[in-house]
Amino acid sequence: MRIVIAEDLAILRQGLAHLLADHGHEVCEAVADGAALQTAVARHHPDVAVVDVRMPPTFTDEGLRAAISLRASQPGTAVLVFSQYVETRYAARLLADSPVGVGYLLKDRVADVAEFVDALERVAAGGTALDPEVVRMLMRASRQAGGVSSLTAREREVLALMAEGRSNAGIATALVVSPGAVEKHVAAIFGKLGLPPAGSDNRRVLAVLRYLEG
């Protein structure tokens, strides 16, 4: 994979670059703010951009805004937004147009290097990666609203993993059940939430999120 990193804290910027290089990926450029990110992506056309949310000059959400504008201007580049906090509002903005080739992860996730690289590869390949924390917050919010209250505990687990962007096989591995059982759960979830069963993982995430966002 060819990657551009936008992160204002040098210690994390360099760490990420080394980590990705360890795994045989090419870091084309590592920059420190949103404007430089736009230029770097336009120059290198990378497979994926890893973008910090809080960057100069305002230290609020320029990374997120840069990511959203990148998704419009550079459809060939997937975007993984990377932050020390997760905000469901940000997730909703990021996924609003289409959940193709987009991810939103807590920075903590780099501690599990293999999982992090896996999520990044999934995003670069046009998939989705949503932080479990975001999913948890969305679930909690919608449970209060009564949305997923009809689901069983197991179905809720499956929905959470689905929302993170995992495939049925991935869910089966995570829950240590058979793929057939997962398929049954997924069908039950769609049935209970009144969603038509759809083919790809992305549609599932989109459907789940749209539903959760109400």
Next chain:
Amino acid sequence: MGSMTPTDAGSRAGAEPARDPWLLAAGCGSAGGSAAPSERSWRAALDWLLAKGPVGRRARAEIAYWLLAFPLSLLVLLPLLFLLAPGLLLTGSLVGALLGLALLALLTRACRTLGRAHLRLAGSRLDAAVTPPAPFQPGRGILGRLDARLRDAVGWRAVAYVILRLPLACVGLYFTVVPYVVGLFYLSYPFWWLVLPLRGLGKDGRVHPLPVSTPFPVGGVRITTFPETLLICLLGVVLLAAAQWTARLAVIVDSWMMRNLLGATGRAERIRELEASRARAVDDSAATLRRVERDLHDGAQARLVALAMHLGRAKEQLGPEGEPPNVERARDLLSTAHQGAKDALTELRDLARGIHPPALDGGLEDALASLTASSVTPATLSADIGMRPTPAIETIAYFCVAELLTNVTKHSRAAHVMVEAIGRDGTLGLSVSDDGDGGARRQPGGGLAGLEQRVSTVDGTLRITSPPGGPTVVTIKLPLQA
């Protein structure tokens, strides 16, 4: 008097020599030197007159103020007296007490409104800023409203002002108009002497004196020679120069009356101050929290993320089990992670100390001693605090001194800095003086302005004396209890 007669010639001849200085002076004005410099000096004189002199901007504003104030005071007072007198009479007669009280309520209400208008007029004409009183709090129902009006201290003070204002406006108008008019009149004496046949021999063969009136109804002199008219002319100049000051005197009295009768009372002003300082305190604590969050986000939190990342990579290099595929690399990563953990600890400790310095647990004197001991610029401390201030005051004092010491090191190039902390009469006085370059100033959003804001949240004050070339002395006064 009449037209000149041949007999005038004699006395005229006596006046001739005195005429020359006038003509000479006039001639010098137009013929002396080239036109440009004299024109420039005329222009400069005119500018001065229009800017500062007896017809300067401020003087003009004050003249206009009194010219307006007198008729307005008169116009306003008469109808109000028609409210006041029957109001008092009816109330006193008991028969029409209710009507009388209603009239008086109406009076306080009208005067309140007038008072506000006066403050606005004074504010726009004279730049005399007086804090206006708090708005009226009406009671419930007709009687409640009447009661509130009758007990409205602001309204009654305004009544007193409106009544006292008329005599003051008379005096003000007199002090404004008379010096100007009389001054101009005096100035023109030599002219009248020359133009008007005011003098000369009367039927009794004696010189008729030219009368000089005074601004006062009594006194006055009569002059008989031309040089005397020049003296009077000089007196006119003096009077004109003094005119703006006499007008200002009346303005000063009026401002004093406005402050005391129309302005907010001490308590109302105090409430407003407290509201402002509370707002500052809230802002200050919000800013502090923001700073702490920012420090955590960019500091310890980022370091811990990096640490987790390094450990994760090291774990990968060591492999899941058996012989590690890359021990060398894992060792490097671990040592980086180790260093990162230590850095994160330091970062967290500094941050915790920034929130509440543990040194303060032993009292402000100890905390200041450890601050001065660790100051980069050599510092000596002289502390005599006595009774222990409240924790909030200790914290503010500590951070102020810490920041001032950092400023000294960063900006002043001082060789030595002296810190004093003295508690006396319920006040904690802090001063930080250095022998550096000086020139320290409050800048909006700067460190000193921030300190001042922090200090003002507890009614403290901060004073800076820092002439260019030094020395710089920053003095802070805080209440011991807050």
